[in-house]
Amino acid sequence: MNFFIEISENKVLLSSFTAWFIAQFMKICLTLYKDKKLDLTRFVGSGGMPSSHTSFVTALATSVGKINGWDSTSFAITLCFALVVMYDAAGVRRAAGNQAKVLNIIIDDLSQHKPLGEEKLKELIGHTPKEVLAGAILGIIIANLLA
Template sequence: MNFLLKIWANRVLLSSLTAWFIAQSLKICLSLYKDKKLDLTRFVGSGGMPSSHTSFVTALATSVGKINGWDSSSFAIALCFALVVMYDAAGVRRAAGNQAKVLNIIIEDISQHKPLGEEKLKELIGHTPKEVLAGAILGIIISNIMI
């Protein structure tokens, strides 16, 4: 039990989780505004505005920098980790989402002539640079509020 209390007392972890939670909650709010319907699956889904992955890792890096120092090895590790995650979110995963869109169009076109019985691929898995930037700003703000 003492172990769990120590985990929940970890300010770096709490700021990261809070940034992730707020980003995921914002996705629901923005989806409700845009689509005029409540989609609670956005809370656990990837992709969309803002990037919760980016919010999570920028809150982590900012918190580590504030607590351990901007010149610490732990900040350097957290920053490198954050940059890799942000690059992946806006690059690799976004490209995979674009490919899924094209494949879904191909499957739909083919299935009109011959039923394939294929499931649609998940298209919303990556982020635009704007979504990554918004996630980064959110993560930095949350970390600065909490640490």
């Protein structure tokens, strides 16, 4: 039981998961505003505004920096980890999403002539730089409020 109490008092975990939760909740709200439909799958989906991966890791790094010191090894590790995640979100995963979009167009074009029975590929898996920046700002704000 002591384990769960200690986990619940961990400010680094609290700020990281809170930043992730708020980012995912914001995706639902923004989808509702933009598309005029409630899409609860946005809560667990990747891609979109803001980047929850980025808010999660920036809250992690900011919290660790505040608690352990900006010159600590643990802050350096979490900052490097955050930079890799943000690069991946805006680079590799975004490129994969763009490729999925092109493949879906090809599948649509081919299916006009004969049925392929292929499932559409998920296109919204990466982030624009703006979505990553918004996630970073959110994570830093949440960590500063909670850590």
